[in-house]
Amino acid sequence: MTPTPLLSVRNLTKHFPVKSGLFRRTLGVVQAVDAVSFDVLPGETLGVVGESGCGKSTTARLLVRLTEPDSGEITFDGAQIGGRDGPSLRDLRRRMQMVFQDSYASLNPRLPVGMSVAYGPFAHGLHRAEALERAAMLLEAVGLDPARYAHRYPHELSGGQRQRVNIARALAIEPRVVILDEAVSALDKSVAAQVLNLLVDLKERFQLTYVFISHDLGVVRYLSDRVLVMYLGKVVEVGPVSEVWAHPRHPYSRALLAAMPTMDPSRRITEALLTGDPPNPINPPSGCRFRTRCRFAEEVCARREPPLRMLDATDHAAACHMLAPDTGHSLAGGGAEQVGQAPAVGPTR
């Protein structure tokens, strides 16, 4: 039995033109997100990992329409966002909320944090007293005693406390999906651990679904059920987190995981699998975008873009010519199982 996805993304694309000079000529195009497709299942945490410029934050902003996509479809609970009978933007924001990395920039500095949390429900039609009551309940839920903290201003709180307020605010209008964009990345380790535990508890208590975006692989592994690996605006691999960690199939995922310090004094890393920095997302390489850093790159990799293919029965998919038969790559067909050209990825087949 496969559950119906709560959020379904198909061919999501966003290109930013780079303009310069007196006449604002277009010098190039940043293909921030290019034909990205994935599903988010109800109740799961989907982790999104990748390095700077891979498009993970743009993807998050496209999901909640802080940025308008160039093309592609987003379906929420079976209804297409922006479609004729689908939910409006206002409805969408009510069901999907976002928490950002910079806890200070995301709060109004002139509003006590209790008011910040109450603002959303108030704007969505609750009476003032009810909204404040809900704010108090949520501050309590994120571990901040409302009697002590509700009247404080953002600058009077620590980074960890401010991030708790942001989480309370995101939950205040009872969303079903919370998108966490590097939400614990700016916090110190000991404080980040508290917030991570809080996120696990809140998810259970409020029946939430998370999209958790981070460059920190350790944190993603800890929190996620499935993980999406992105590189230069493309999804290169997606699968259950345990499966991807144990058997990463895309050469980029393998290199990324191998670059992660082991924290084991007897297993220090002796070799970097990748050299150089991620390339500039302006005018990315043809074919497979990873080929310029891939040690297995062949002629076919420059010529054709590898589609994301389902690999086996574990809902694990990757986009690499080596993983499918008859692609023309000398190492092709390494046990991959072709499932046609369908871009859809996820447990639904």
Next chain:
Amino acid sequence: MSALATSLGVSATWAPVVSVRDLRVRFVTREGTVRAVNGVSFDLVPGEVLGILGESGSGKSVTLRALMGLLSGDRVRVEGEMRVAGFDIGRLTEAQTAALRGRTIAMIFQEPMLTLDPLYTIGEQIEETVIRHEHVTRQTAHARALELLEMVQIPGGARRLKAYPHEMSGGMRQRAMIAIALSCRPAILLADEPTTALDVTVQIQILLLLRRLQRELGMAVIFVTHDVGAAVEVADRLAVMYAGRFMEMGPMDAVIRSPRHPYTQGLLASTVHGSFHDHRVEAIPGMPPALIELAPGCPFAPRCRYVEDRCVATDPPDRSVGADHVARCVRASED
């Protein structure tokens, strides 16, 4: 160097190459006096890599800046003894400290864009450093710059020397900064979170590069980081810093495998690594103390699960918990 040594009447004894005793740094602000470093002591021998692990505000970067002689002004109070290559940093003049920098001690930072001059090419900046410290011709300096780029593995040497900092990627800028820091072959390299702003695949390249250069050049390195993983990759010895103090110091394996201070234990347990969410991370409750009104006693006491009356009463002394391994905790003992 030898001229400077003679003029100061110091014999340059090279063991240990850095020696710090009871370093204290306070910043006077309008809100009060911030006690950033509160009695730090350590020795660094030639060729050794000391990792200083700590969260923000623990005083790790301030310690490095003090060693580099970068803390000056009316609002800074630096106390204690710091000897670098035999010289007492506190008693040197500004000019003498400047002479030590580059040839004896050099520093790299988290953000190369703040260190590199945006108006000059990488080549000009390396040559400038070499000429200023070694009084060689521009030609010699140019050859040296090429050699340095090769050493830090920046491909396309001659062409790259003509590049401006903004034309380089983050990883390449970090390498260029390392090249400048190493241009006069310092005996001591201070590294302040040099890999923190980098992507994980680039971070490991820089860590491996630093490890290789440290070995090849026989430098002593102090590597400051908040990242346990990075510290494990480079350090021989590890100091764990909290509220301006070393809470624990010892051989890196010993500190990581059998941490003896409750703070170290908490920090390692709260670092999510290799675990799935079926078992919870153990977080340390509360947050680090404000350094303005630091209460007497152990600064970790308010967050410590083992806290006792004696922790609050007096500052715990360093206790030996193993070979070359100390922990600043009343409960710590040899077994």
